[in-house]
Amino acid sequence: MVEKTPILDTLTYVFLVLGILIVGFPIIYALIAASLPIEDVSKVPMPLIPGDYLLANFTTAWTKGNLGTQLINSFIMASGITIGKISVSLIGAFSIVYFDYRLRKIAFISVFCTLMLPVEVRILPTYEMAANLLGPIQSLVNVMHLNWLIDWFANYDIDISLNLSLLDTYPGLILPLVASATCTFLFRQFFLTIPEELCEAAKMDGASAMTFFRKILLPLSKTNIAALVVIEFVYGWNQYLWPLLITTNPKMMTAVIGLQNIIPQADDLPFWNVAMAGSLIVMLPPVLVVLLMQRWFVKGLVDPEK
Amino acid sequence: MIKRSIFSNPYLPYLLILPQILVTLTFFYWPAFDGLINSMLVSDPFGNYSRFVWFKNFIALFTDFLYLKSIGITLMFSLATAITSMSLGLLIATLANRALKGKAIIRTMLIWPYAVAPAISGILWLFLLHPSYGVVALAIKKFLGVDWNPVLHGGDAMVMVIMASAWKEISYNFVFFIAGMQAIPKSLIEAAAMDGASPFRRFWNITLPLLSPTLFFLMVMNIIYSFFETFGVIHTMTQGGPGGSTNILVYKVYQDGFIGLNLGSSSAQSVVLMSIIIVVTILQFKYVEKKVQYTG
Numbered sequence: 001m002v003e004k005t006p007i008l009d010t011l012t013y014v015f016l017v018l019g020i021l022i023v024g025f026p027i028i029y030a031l032i033a034a035s036l037p038i039e040d041v042s043k044v045p046m047p048l049i050p051g052d053y054l055l056a057n058f059t060t061a062w063t064k065g066n067l068g069t070q071l072i073n074s075f076i077m078a079s080g081i082t083i084g085k086i087s088v089s090l091i092g093a094f095s096i097v098y099f100d101y102r103l104r105k106i107a108f109i110s111v112f113c114t115l116m117l118p119v120e121v122r123i124l125p126t127y128e129m130a131a132n133l134l135g136p137i138q139s140l141v142n143v144m145h146l147n148w149l150i151d152w153f154a155n156y157d158i159d160i161s162l163n164l165s166l167l168d169t170y171p172g173l174i175l176p177l178v179a180s181a182t183c184t185f186l187f188r189q190f191f192l193t194i195p196e197e198l199c200e201a202a203k204m205d206g207a208s209a210m211t212f213f214r215k216i217l218l219p220l221s222k223t224n225i226a227a228l229v230v231i232e233f234v235y236g237w238n239q240y241l242w243p244l245l246i247t248t249n250p251k252m253m254t255a256v257i258g259l260q261n262i263i264p265q266a267d268d269l270p271f272w273n274v275a276m277a278g279s280l281i282v283m284l285p286p287v288l289v290v291l292l293m294q295r296w297f298v299k300g301l302v303d304p305e306k
Numbered sequence: 307m308i309k310r311s312i313f314s315n316p317y318l319p320y321l322l323i324l325p326q327i328l329v330t331l332t333f334f335y336w337p338a339f340d341g342l343i344n345s346m347l348v349s350d351p352f353g354n355y356s357r358f359v360w361f362k363n364f365i366a367l368f369t370d371f372l373y374l375k376s377i378g379i380t381l382m383f384s385l386a387t388a389i390t391s392m393s394l395g396l397l398i399a400t401l402a403n404r405a406l407k408g409k410a411i412i413r414t415m416l417i418w419p420y421a422v423a424p425a426i427s428g429i430l431w432l433f434l435l436h437p438s439y440g441v442v443a444l445a446i447k448k449f450l451g452v453d454w455n456p457v458l459h460g461g462d463a464m465v466m467v468i469m470a471s472a473w474k475e476i477s478y479n480f481v482f483f484i485a486g487m488q489a490i491p492k493s494l495i496e497a498a499a500m501d502g503a504s505p506f507r508r509f510w511n512i513t514l515p516l517l518s519p520t521l522f523f524l525m526v527m528n529i530i531y532s533f534f535e536t537f538g539v540i541h542t543m544t545q546g547g548p549g550g551s552t553n554i555l556v557y558k559v560y561q562d563g564f565i566g567l568n569l570g571s572s573s574a575q576s577v578v579l580m581s582i583i584i585v586v587t588i589l590q591f592k593y594v595e596k597k598v599q600y601t602g
Contacts, residue, residue, distance in 0.1 A: 003499055005505060008404075008505060009404070009406075012401050012404045012405060013405065015397075015401050016398070016401040016402060016405060016412065019394075019397065019398040019401060019416075020398075020412070020415050020416060023398070023415075023416055023419060023473070023476055023477070024415065026427075026430040026431065026434060026473065027419075027430070029430075029433075029434065029441065030430055030433070033433065041439070042439060044438065044439060044441075044444060045441050045444055046439070046441060088325045088326050088329065089326065091322040091323075091325070091326075092322065092323050092325070092326035094322055095318075095319040095320075095322035095323040096308075096323065097308060097309055098308075098309055098312055098313055099312060099313055099314070099315065099318070099319035099322075100308060100312055100314070101319045101320065103320070104308070104319070107323050107326075107327060110327070110330065110335075111326055111327070111330055114330055114334045115587060117334070117338075117580065117583055117584075118530075118534045118535070118583075120534040120535070120537060120556050120559075120579075121534065121556075121559075121576055121579040121580045121583060122334070122337045122338055122341055122576055122580065123559060123560065123563065123564075123576065124341065124344070124559070124563045124564075124569065124572050124573055124576060125336075125337035125338065125340040125341040125344065125573070125576070126333055126337040127564075128337070128340065129332060129333060129336060129337050129340070130333075133332070136336055175329060175332075175333060176333040178329050178333075179329040179330050179332075179333040179334050181330075184326060191309075192309075196309060196310050196311050199309060199311040199312075199313075200311045203311065203313070208313075209313040209315055209318060210318075212313070234420070234421050237423070238421075238422075238423035238424065238425075238426075238538075240423065240424065240425050240537055240538035240541065241537045241538070241541075241556075241560065244541070245564065256423045256425050256426065256538070257425075259425065259426065259429060259542075260425075260541075260542060263429055263432065263542065266457075270438075270439055272433050272436075272439060275429060275433065276429075276430070276433065279426050279429050279430060282423075282426060283421070283422050283423065283426050286421035286422075286423070287418045287421040287422065289421065290417060290418055290420060290421040291414060291417070291418055291421075294413070294414060294417060297417075298413075298417070298481055298485070301478075301481055301482075302481060302482060302485040
């Protein structure tokens with residue numbers, strides 16, 4: 001600091017600790033609740049000394065919420081979205097920045113337009129699309145009265161109905177969320193800052209486009225990729241509305257959705273200890289990813305916007 | 307923009323951009339177009355019959371008291387969430403920026419709520435604010451003398467969803483504020499201190515104005531967050547209740563479309579939401595980068 005302000009400095013630390021406690025309070029409290037038996041957790045106020053039921057509550061939450069299957073589903077969905085988004089965006093941005101072709105501008109604008117539109121605003125039509133991937137072709141058939149045409153042509157009554165459903169499948173959980181332009185945009189911004197000389201030198205040495213991509217661009221993008229892995233994994237793991245719509249089969253449910261089943265309802269016994277244990281299990285993977293990769297995550301979150 | 311030094315290949319660039327175009331077309335453009343068409347159709351719930359009605363769905367929407375109420379609720383909810391989490395984020399960031407030691411540990415301890423799903427934040431706060439078991443609810447009842455019951459009172463339910471949504475976003479705001487503060491040149495602060503400006507005065511007259519781009523950017527991001535990503539909070543905590551008092555726009559689209567099966571109205575609502583976010587995005591790109599800067 002610039003000058004000596006002992007009182008203010010002490011106050012700073014006091015309030016800082018207070019702030020950290022307030023931010024951490026829900027989790028600390030959940031952790032204590034998850035370690036108590038039901039008799040204690042339903043006392044008002046609940047005792048603040050942790051009990052020794054932590055493992056028991058975790059086990060109950062695990063079996064009651066069927067968390068094993070659901071965590072695997074969440075993991076597949078989150079990694080699918082992460083890998084899908086990043087690889088699609090990497091090659092897309094490479095194409096837009098390092099090549100000149102007739103449809104380049106149109107491709108860029110059409111991707112750019114989707115930049116901030118979350119799946120939440122187009123749920124119904126996207127759901128219809130996932131329910132039948134061939135829907136657009138079907139409506140084309142209907143509009144052009146192809147049924148009639150075929151009837152007439154083949155003299156045979158056929159009803160064309162095309163159906164390819166993504167409901168209750170992993171691609172259905174993943175693909176619609178891969179369609180976002182944020183990563184493409186960020187990689188484009190990053191590629192534009194890479195010195196021209198690198199590409200010139202690579203070309204002079206006779207490297208092909210894909211060699212340049214693999215040997216130079218990819219290693220340079222490492223930090224950005226690491227940051228996006230964190231951001232997209234958290235994003236994918238925490239998705240709510242889309243998995244809620246697209247999964248009806250309990251075997252395909254994701255963990256965040258499944259937690260709904262272990263929240264005590266009005267006429268249940270107040271098993272809040274189990275609900276808290278379940279919540280802690282489900283929040284652990286993304287929290288770990290953020291904490292372990294904190295350095296890249298903060299850089300990736302803050303830098304692109306600057 | 308494009309590089310000066312580029313590759314040329316007749317088919318490779320198309321092949322590289324193809325996956326992106328394919329997912330955007332199937333899961334973005336076609337649904338958006340479909341939604342636009344559906345918003346101008348009236349159909350029965352079984353999809354047997356539909357009729358083109360131009361803008362009737364929109365007119366019905368904007369003359370529907372419930373929809374207008376939902377708009378009001380959404381505005382209040384998102385403003386309250388954004389202001390709460392931004393001011394707490396700013397406060398903590400200011401304190402953390404003053405701290406001389408332990409910056410890394412402080413950051414670690416503040417950053418992780420970012421990774422908590424909105425729905426899980428909803429469950430945690432549902433317990434804390436539970437009218438009969440919650441400890442925060444008990445404190446509210448005791449110290450504020452309020453008859454706290456979010457299951458029955460709309461206002462309490464609103465406060466509850468705001469707390470759950472704002473808590474999760476504090477760390478996001480904190481990360482941006484502290485990065486913004488660290489980017490402010492030390493010399494400016496020192497010069498002001500030499501001129502006798504107190505720490506508080508330096509905050510108001512130097513730090514805050516220089517943070518204005520960050521403030522504006524975070525305002526946009528927080529409003530987008532509370533408009534769309536808080537679906538999980540609403541779904542786990544109140545399901546839009548009691549009596550529609552926390553029924554924000556995104557939740558209403560879901561309720562009308564998937565539970566009420568009113569496809570026309572739900573599509574029209576989606577189109578309204580899309581227009582809102584398009585306007586916000588354009589605003590952000592126009593102003594965030596250029597206009598909001600400290601001059602003078």
